[in-house]
Amino acid sequence: MARRNAFETVKVARRVKRPGALQYFERVFDGFVELRGDRTFADDAAVVGGLAWLGETPVTVIGTQKGTNIDDNIARNFGQPHPEGYRKALRLMRQAEKFRRPVITFVNTAGAFAGIGAEERGQGEAIAKNLYEMSTLETPIVSIVTGEGGSGGALALALADTVWALENSTYSILSPEGFASILWRDASRANEAAELMRLTAEDLLKNGVIDKIIPEAAEGADANFAFTADIIKKELLDVIPKLLAKDKRQLLDARYARFRKYGEFEEQS
Amino acid sequence: MNLFKKKQYVPITGSREGAPVVPDGLWLKCPSCRKAIYQKELGEFKVCPNCSGYFRLSARERLALVADEGTFEETDSGMASKNPADYPGYEEKLRKTSEAAGSNEAVICGFCEVCGNKTALAVMDSHFIMGSMGSVVGEKLTRLFEKAVEKRSPVIVFSASGGARMQEGIISLMQMAKVSAAVKKHSDAGLFYISALTDPTTGGVSASFAALGDVILAEPGALIGFAGRRVIEQTMKQKLPDGFQTAEFIMDHGFIDKIAERAEMKDTIGALLALHRGSCDGAA
Numbered sequence: 021m022a023r024r025n026a027f028e029t030v031k032v033a034r035r036v037k038r039p040g041a042l043q044y045f046e047r048v049f050d051g052f053v054e055l056r057g058d059r060t061f062a063d064d065a066a067v068v069g070g071l072a073w074l075g076e077t078p079v080t081v082i083g084t085q086k087g088t089n090i091d092d093n094i095a096r097n098f099g100q101p102h103p104e105g106y107r108k109a110l111r112l113m114r115q116a117e118k119f120r121r122p123v124i125t126f127v128n129t130a131g132a133f134a135g136i137g138a139e140e141r142g143q144g145e146a147i148a149k150n151l152y153e154m155s156t157l158e159t160p161i162v163s164i165v166t167g168e169g170g171s172g173g174a175l176a177l178a179l180a181d182t183v184w185a186l187e188n189s190t191y192s193i194l195s196p197e198g199f200a201s202i203l204w205r206d207a208s209r210a211n212e213a214a215e216l217m218r219l220t221a222e223d224l225l226k227n228g229v230i231d232k233i234i235p236e237a238a239e240g241a242d243a244n245f246a247f248t249a250d251i252i253k254k255e256l257l258d259v260i261p262k263l264l265a266k267d268k269r270q271l272l273d274a275r276y277a278r279f280r281k282y283g284e285f286e287e288q289s
Numbered sequence: 290m291n292l293f294k295k296k297q298y299v300p301i302t303g304s305r306e307g308a309p310v311v312p313d314g315l316w317l318k319c320p321s322c323r324k325a326i327y328q329k330e331l332g333e334f335k336v337c338p339n340c341s342g343y344f345r346l347s348a349r350e351r352l353a354l355v356a357d358e359g360t361f362e363e364t365d366s367g368m369a370s371k372n373p374a375d376y377p378g379y380e381e382k383l384r385k386t387s388e389a390a391g392s393n394e395a396v397i398c399g400f401c402e403v404c405g406n407k408t409a410l411a412v413m414d415s416h417f418i419m420g421s422m423g424s425v426v427g428e429k430l431t432r433l434f435e436k437a438v439e440k441r442s443p444v445i446v447f448s449a450s451g452g453a454r455m456q457e458g459i460i461s462l463m464q465m466a467k468v469s470a471a472v473k474k475h476s477d478a479g480l481f482y483i484s485a486l487t488d489p490t491t492g493g494v495s496a497s498f499a500a501l502g503d504v505i506l507a508e509p510g511a512l513i514g515f516a517g518r519r520v521i522e523q524t525m526k527q528k529l530p531d532g533f534q535t536a537e538f539i540m541d542h543g544f545i546d547k548i549a550e551r552a553e554m555k556d557t558i559g560a561l562l563a564l565h566r567g568s569c570d571g572a573a
């Protein structure tokens with residue numbers, strides 16, 4: 021693996037050409053059929069999803085999608101979901117549970133959108149509800165952070181049985197710019213903040229936030245997509261049958277324990 | 290994480306980071322009308338005699354208003370934060386905050402009776418690093434919901450939080466998943482959960498357990514929302530509507546059940562607990 025400092029990794033993770041969920045759906049799976057809408061308010065183009073084949077297994081695929089040009093980016097709100105995006109994802113997850121299809125999510129978002137409509141329609145409630153329902157969704161869930169894993173807006177698609185991250189992806193509580201502006205009241209010190217935040221895949225593996233790093237070619241997943249996509253396919257073909265073989269109780273107990281373990285504290289009696 | 294400083298609890302003398310409990314004879318500026326109020330005039334509910342606005346309560350003050358006298362048994366009181374992300378100056382901040390706030394973390398948990406109904410109760414404290422949720426807040430709440438499943442007890446959580454605790458980094462974010470999963474376990478056991486939102490309930494707390502009550506109550510005027518006002522103003526490039534992200538605004542949009550005045554909150558909770566007595570064996 022090529023060594024980059026943390027902020028260089030942030031920049032790679034944010035590259036406009038970095039593949040989004042739709043590219044993975046087409047490249048890793050066969051016969052992708054897009055399904056849209058939350059059945060309540062709208063279809064949020066920042067979240068995409070549908071059905072596809074992973075080898076011989078039908079799966080539900082969900083992810084965030086940034087635009088590839090300015091018009092596309094406006095349509096997709098730069099990959100920042102509104103509540104209806106999270107509700108669409110939950111609808112597709114419930115549907116997957118009904119048909120016992122595994123769910124695979126691809127996360128690349130700066131975060132849940134901060135806006136008036138998003139607040140009016142319950143951004144907090146939408147994220148909370150996904151966490152709540154995903155914790156007991158009776159079908160396997162695999163989440164892959166492919167670029168930026170931005171805070172609660174990323175977590176709401178990543179409460180999974182196993183969480184992976186691409187080598188040059190990040191996952192953090194806040195953007196380094198936001199962190200720097202709170203810590204030093206100076207967003208331009210994002211570089212320093214990124215070092216402090218332990219947001220690279222290597223750091224995330226060390227502290228148990230992710231379970232596996234998906235390698236990228238030296239030039240990055242944007243320049244050599246096939247390299248990374250093939251690894252993801254191989255890993256999914258390996259893990260999905262194992263997760264499907266678990267009985268429901270085993271699967272959910274392990275998922276609960278996976279998130280139950282986080283926290284460091286001391287106890288005086 | 291807190292990006293708002295809309296209402297600040299400002300003692301006119303003493304430090305800005307001061308304790309919620311102030312010495313007798315101090316004048317306090319009302320966070321709503323900005324008038325200087327003699328603190329003895331506030332009374333136990335801490336209501337401004339000029340404008341009826343609320344002063345923020347410490348967790349102990351809230352506890353005294355909600356739990357039946359002498360019934361509260363605290364759980365996990367000795368749990369304290371470490372510095373898992375090696376954030377510079379975090380230990381020092383924790384030490385100073387603990388001394389000033391008179392408690393070692395941003396939530397107090399335990400079991401008590403409310404109007405004669407047995408229940409689990411958690412009260413957050415916005416005076417402790419903005420009530421932010423790190424490892425300790427997440428762990429204490431998770432244990433409370435888990436113990437409540439064992440005891441077949443309802444749970445009441447008073448939220449007062451700016452969100453996830455920055456200083457513990459991504460591990461704070463993971464607490465949102467951890468507590469939400471514990472809330473689901475409690476719910477799947479057929480047990481009753483009241484989420485009571487107080488000023489402020491924002492960020493990661495508004496996007497996890499605070500939004501997941503069977504019944505969600507709020508205090509009038511409380512700031513409730515996911516994203517910070519300044520962030521929204523920047524992205525929208527427009528002024529926010531009047532009353533944006535208040536309890537009343539959130540209720541109009543369908544996300545809470547009832548706004549209860551501070552003085553009637555206990556009776557409201559008591560009535561709701563009584564209505565669920567049959568579903569919680571341990572609450573007889």
Ligand SMILES: [Zn+2]
Binds near residue numbers: 322324339341
């Ligand atoms: Zn006043």
